[in-house]
Amino acid sequence: MTVKTPPKVELTIPIIHDMELAATKTAEVVAKHMELSEDKTAEISMALIEATINAFEHSESKSSNVEIHFVIQGDTLVIKVTDHGKGFDKSAVEIPNIEEKLSSDYKRGWGLQLIQELMDSVEFESTVDGTTVTMTKKK
């Protein structure tokens, strides 16, 4: 008996300003195929923008590309965003809050918080050779 492989879309995008929007276009097509709601599709796109920007900005990547895999596992969409940068320690990332940001010179640093709030689950795998963020969204 053969086991059916889950449908998968693989995307490689160059680290170029605004190229994260190319990833959201693919996400929209995949979400439409899965018949996800408009709200869930928008949440996936927003989380994907943040994960891709993080990969662009914080990875100090040796490669000039970020890889994004969309896997449809039944009624769950699994998205993996992989960069080949130096990795990061998630436990060292502070949870941002507006009160601190208002009095700080550094207003940024919201990406991980947004991804965690918008997706059903988020996992980080980071080594000195790169980082993979795995995000899921149920139908």
Place this chain on the structure above:
Amino acid sequence: MEFNLTTRSEGDIVIIKTSGYLNNVGGEQIAEACYKEIDDGKKLFLIDLEESKVVNSIGVSILIEIIEKLQDVDGKLGYYNLAPIVEKTFNIMGLTKYSSVFQSESEALEGMS
């Protein structure tokens, strides 16, 4: 999805209407427009985001900078015509604690006066 904005006034309120992706470039353009008006003595600002349905946290974090500047002059910032995901992003980032979301321009003008 090039970012553009137009600015107009309704009485004491400055209305900035944006179009396109609100990223770092868009955020900087909004900040520049606001700071120019703050320098001219304006304190009340509304941003119409109807045509900016896609944002990122870098662009939105520049709005936090504008809120901080407006706090210094006792000013106020509000938004209207937000896509649901944009409103949700503003909520997660806490902007809605220090600035206001309105459903329409008329509601916004009333709420800011």
